[in-house]
Amino acid sequence: MSLTMDEPTLVTTRPLLTARDVSKAYGPVQALRGVSATVYPGEVLGIVGESGSGKSTFLRALNLEETPDTGSYTLDLPDVQGNLFDLDRYARRMLCATRIGIVYQNPHLGLLMSHSSSGNVAERLLVAGERRFAVLRDKAQRALEASEFPTERMDAPPAELSGGMQQRVQLAKAIALEPALLLLDEPTTGLDVSVQALVLDTLKRLQQERRITMVIVSHDLGVIRTLSDRVMVMRRGEVVEQGLADQVFQDPQHAYTQQLVHAKL
Amino acid sequence: MTLQSLTRAWEPMSYGFLDASAKREIRRKMLKAIAVPGCQVPYASREVPMARGWGTGGLQISCTLINPRTRIKVIDQGADDSVNAASIRKFLARVSGAPTTNDALEADLIQSRHRVPEEVLREDQVLVLQVPNPEPLRPVQPNMSIARQMHADADYGRMWLQLYEQIVRSGRVMQGASYPSLVNGRFVMTPSPIPRWDVPKLHMARHLTILSAGREKRLHVVPPFTRVEPLVFDDVPYRVEDHGGLTCQRSGARGYFMNEIPQDDGSSIHEVSDSDLGVKTIRRREGEAVAIGATWYENGEMTS
Structure with a gap:
């Protein structure tokens, strides 16, 4: 059997994201203890753990919002070299603005609530240097459509939208520049179950259509299981187990993972 | 000392x-x-x-x-x-x-x-x-x-x-x-x-x-x-107000930038935005030899 050029393939030997021995302390609290992770192009890595396990800190470090005490972080992109934790503030900002998208749990962190929804998406394009109004409008509309946001409301400010709609605006903003890496920090927390399902469907469709590399953090095992190819379980700042999603959920090895998987209300 | x-x-x-x-x-x-x-x-x-x-x-x-x-x-x-x-x-x-x-x-x-x-x-x-x-x-x-x-x-x-x-x-x-x-x-x-x-x-x-x-x-x-x-978008040009056709109510000066002064009846009158230019215009009309320099804006066009 031979592979033809038009057959999509996940076969690759080089990870897009490589983080090694990332540690971070906030005073006496050790938030991350030597966390390492690799994510391959088109793959979804789910990070799961209890509150305070360090998963959001790790995600913020991947978004270059935190500078760890030790460790390295590289992205295998043509114009991105070296340990990204060593970049200066300007280089970090430009990298995050153009190559990394993020959806926060709290939309207030990711959106300008009094600006229009399309303006929020346009902001990302403006940072990347787009200065044509018609192009901004068109690209914002397309990104909002892709995140299944009703475009007749594209000029409504997020402050007037529901939580689920705000998350869609965040998602549109994150994907507007077709980032190499999409980070999702508890994207469905606080949404009711039906809206959660819609947002998850959108994420899954986007991932399948665009093969976006994603890292998703959640304490909801259902969300992680729905979206992830591989899973990393964190506890007290450490990775206690990682592997393929089905493998981790069906045959958890670590006692903490077993406790998580079998936990029921 | x-x-x-x-x-x-x-x-x-x-x-x-x-x-x-x-x-x-x-x-x-x-x-x-x-x-x-x-x-x-x-x-x-x-x-x-x-x-x-x-x-x-x-x-x-x-x-x-x-x-x-x-x-x-x-x-x-x-x-x-x-x-x-x-x-x-x-x-x-x-x-x-x-x-x-x-x-x-x-x-x-x-x-x-x-x-x-x-x-x-x-x-x-x-x-x-x-x-x-x-x-x-x-x-x-x-x-x-x-x-x-x-x-x-x-x-x-x-x-x-x-x-x-x-x-x-x-x-x-x-x-x-x-x-x-x-x-x-x-x-x-x-x-x-x-x-x-x-x-x-x-x-x-x-x-x-x-x-x-x-x-x-x-x-x-x-x-x-x-x-x-x-700051402008590439496809939305910068525009200044078009005051080329407005006349100053006080001085009769025409073709300069004007201040709009709303009136009680809902209408507006205009006065030239530089009062000294208005005064000079009046003095010149009354026959005084007054020097009026080149202006930035004349008859609806920026000059410099």
């Missing part, structure tokens, strides 16, 4: 209310601001006998530049005869012995609140603009520490976002005054709250413009022959 033999006789060395060290500091900051056009330079804004917000920033710059031979003109929203303009003009003359004028062509130093004179200024003239808020990023970034970082990174995307929002909401750019402008291709400044039509007058102008905010303790400068480019 007497005390008199050891000291110099008194002579009027210091002009303009401020002490020599205060003026020296402001001069240094002005030179720094000239070297980095559009960059806000902090200075130790002194107390002057005027309330903050009434032009203390401009007054300190004028007091620093003035000497007994400087001919001064003071403008308040285009008018030379308002109480504020008259008071500042009188104060400057009193503390320096400098002669005053209402004629923009005769003046060496023009302190102005929110207007650039209609007549084109020369290389030897200095325009001092009073600025209430020198930070263009304040509406989009209330945290001034982050705003400073944004200036350092030339991170002005959110300024365009403001324009985007105005077009989305109103169909056009609604920024009528204080239009954010890029100076020398590097720093975005808020050019005092001068009207939108006055911004092109700063672009590659022959005169030096110093913008000073006394309350905010910052000044910035547009040196002569410096690019001042209003």
